[in-house]
Amino acid sequence: MHNKKLRVHSDEVVAATRAALIRRGVTIDAIAEIVYEMQKPYNPGLEIAHCIESVERVLLKREVQHAVLVGVELDELAEKKMLSEPLQSIVESDEGLFGVDETIALGSVFTYGSIAVTTFGHLDKQKIGVIEKLDTKAGGGVHTFLDDLVASIAACAASRLAHRMRDLEEEGETFADVPPVVLGPNPKIKPEE
Numbered sequence: 001m002h003n004k005k006l007r008v009h010s011d012e013v014v015a016a017t018r019a020a021l022i023r024r025g026v027t028i029d030a031i032a033e034i035v036y037e038m039q040k041p042y043n044p045g046l047e048i049a050h051c052i053e054s055v056e057r058v059l060l061k062r063e064v065q066h067a068v069l070v071g072v073e074l075d076e077l078a079e080k081k082m083l084s085e086p087l088q089s090i091v092e093s094d095e096g097l098f099g100v101d102e103t104i105a106l107g108s109v110f111t112y113g114s115i116a117v118t119t120f121g122h123l124d125k126q127k128i129g130v131i132e133k134l135d136t137k138a139g140g141g142v143h144t145f146l147d148d149l150v151a152s153i154a155a156c157a158a159s160r161l162a163h164r165m166r167d168l169e170e171e172g173e174t175f176a177d178v179p180p181v182v183l184g185p186n187p188k189i190k191p192e193e
Contacts, residue, residue: 010062017065020072024146030130031055034154035161037128038119043165045176053180054157058112064153067108071101071145078142094137094144105148109155116159123151 021027032051040046058064077083078091090098102124109120127135127147131154134147161175168174 013062013065013069014060017059017068020068024072024075024141024143026130026134026146026150028052028055028059031150031154031157034123034129034131034150035157038154038158039161039165043161043175045174045178046161047175047180049180050161050175050178051157054160055153057160058153058156061108061111061156063108063111064156067104067152068149071104071149075142075145078144091144092142094142098144101145101148104145105152108149109152112156112159113163115162116155119158120152120155123155124148128154 018028029048029052032048032055035051035054036046036048039051043050074083074091078088081088081092083091089095094101106117106120109116123131131147131151134143134150137143164178165175168178
């Protein structure tokens with residue numbers, strides 16, 4: 001049963017999620033660059049600032065936060081060789097038939113609909129931007145979960161923008177007519193340092 005005495009405040013979860021990404025070398029800007037590359041051809045007036053705001057909003061979703069916290073923790077435990085065998089070897093080597101990493105990431109993608117799901121699939125195969133760096137293990141770290149989590153965040157942020165573009169089209173506008181601040185962020189979020 002849920003113990004309300006152990007409830008963690010939302011601000012703490014947001015901060016922990018952002019800290020986990022930064023600790024692992026992933027910035028909001030790096031994720032936003034993936035979103036921008038994917039959405040720019042379809043969204044007149046889109047600026048990187050719109051993409052940053054969309055990523056920020058995605059990171060406010062509990063499903064995404066929980067997925068990031070679990071995945072990063074497992075990657076870090078694997079780096080420290082603290083998982084039991086055979087899980088240690090499976091996670092450390094990012095074994096091809098191990099699909100739990102994609103499953104956790106995909107779970108958070110469902111919040112943003114079918115376009116996010118198909119975009120996640122595309123990013124999982126194409127490895128754009130920082131996703132490629134994480135997948136190729138540049139720097140020697142274990143990123144079995146993180147590469148898929150970054151793909152899921154980018155897919156969700158791209159989906160948000162695609163849906164927003166549809167709304168703008170119906171109003172006779174483009175992203176050039178909408179300052180990024182309209183898309184977010186939560187004023188409680190502290191900028192990256």
